[in-house]
Amino acid sequence: MVEDKTVEYCLSPEVLSEIRDVLTRPKHQLRFPQLTAAQIAEFLEDVTLRSRFIENVPERYVLERDPKDSKYVNLAVEAEARCIVTRDNDLLALMNPNLAIGRDFGRRFPRLRVLDPTLSYASLQHPKVEIPSSWKGGNCLRHILTLRPVRADS
Numbered sequence: 366m367v368e369d370k371t372v373e374y375c376l377s378p379e380v381l382s383e384i385r386d387v388l389t390r391p392k393h394q395l396r397f398p399q400l401t402a403a404q405i406a407e408f409l410e411d412v413t414l415r416s417r418f419i420e421n422v423p424e425r426y427v428l429e430r431d432p433k434d435s436k437y438v439n440l441a442v443e444a445e446a447r448c449i450v451t452r453d454n455d456l457l458a459l460m461n462p463n464l465a466i467g468r469d470f471g472r473r474f475p476r477l478r479v480l481d482p483t484l485s486y487a488s489l490q491h492p493k494v495e496i497p498s499s500w501k502g503g504n505c506l507r508h509i510l511t512l513r514p515v516r517a518d519s
């Protein structure tokens with residue numbers, strides 16, 4: 366979808382730094398020994414080249430459950446993104462209307478969705494697809510991509 370310009374990745378220095386940090390953590394190096402420093406550098410360069418890079422992202426939202434993840438919401442808001450793709454449970458909880466945090470988020474950012482990667486493609490293709498409130502995310506390596514639909518005039 367990035368290649369055909371349906372969506373674009375959005376990055377900030379803080380998000381790129383966290384991706385680099387996660388990929389180079391010793392526990393991930395042990396789990397994926399074939400992942401070399403050169404491959405990580407190449408991946409980060411490729412993602413950066415394919416992304417809309419936003420240098421100064423204002424803080425408009427603080428995720429009380431996990432403040433260090435606020436950077437993803439703030440990036441999405443600044444980029445005017447429609448969705449954040451993640452497996453992070455604290456971010457996914459923002460879509461749960463049964464939680465106060467989900468209701469507040471929905472009121473403040475009605476156009477922004479937080480989606481699990483398995484549901485994101487269907488939702489981008491069919492915007493009326495809703496995330497089941499009973500969905501619980503996995504505890505996988507969590508990389509967040511902020512996606513912004515690409516308009517013909519952008």
